[in-house]
Structures are given as C-alpha cells and as structure tokens.
Amino acid sequence: xxxxxxxxxxxxxxxxxxxxxLVRSPMIGRRWLNGPNTGIGMRPIDLLRSPxxxxxxxxxLMQFEPR
Numbered sequence: 001x002x003x004x005x006x007x008x009x010x011x012x013x014x015x016x017x018x019x020x021x022l023v024r025s026p027m028i029g030r031r032w033l034n035g036p037n038t039g040i041g042m043r044p045i046d047l048l049r050s051p052x053x054x055x056x057x058x059x060x061l062m063q064f065e066p067r
Contacts, residue, residue: 015054018061
C-alpha cells in the first residue's frame, strides 16, 4: 500500500468540507456550476471526472470562502 501524502490528504479533506458547504449553501444550492472558470453547465460530479477538475472546483469554491 502506498504511503499517504499528508499534504494531499489535507487538501482532499478541505475540498470535501467545501463541497459539503457548497451543497448546503442556500445561495448556491444544487445548481450547476456556471462560473467562467468551470465551463458552462458542468455539474460538480462531471467536473470532478474531468482532467484537472478537482483544481478547478477547488478554485471555484474558494470564491465563497469567508475572507
């Protein structure tokens, strides 16, 4: 079994928390991600399956993080 990259694991758990927050957010809800950086009409699951999608989704979610 490969060693777990702690930094990657931390990033993944952060993205998972952000995803849960995104889905629960009344401002965004379960609507598709239509931001300019994510490709028009891509659902989060489609985005995650695309190459580089996790990074794009993370960047999109960061727009909604409290500053």
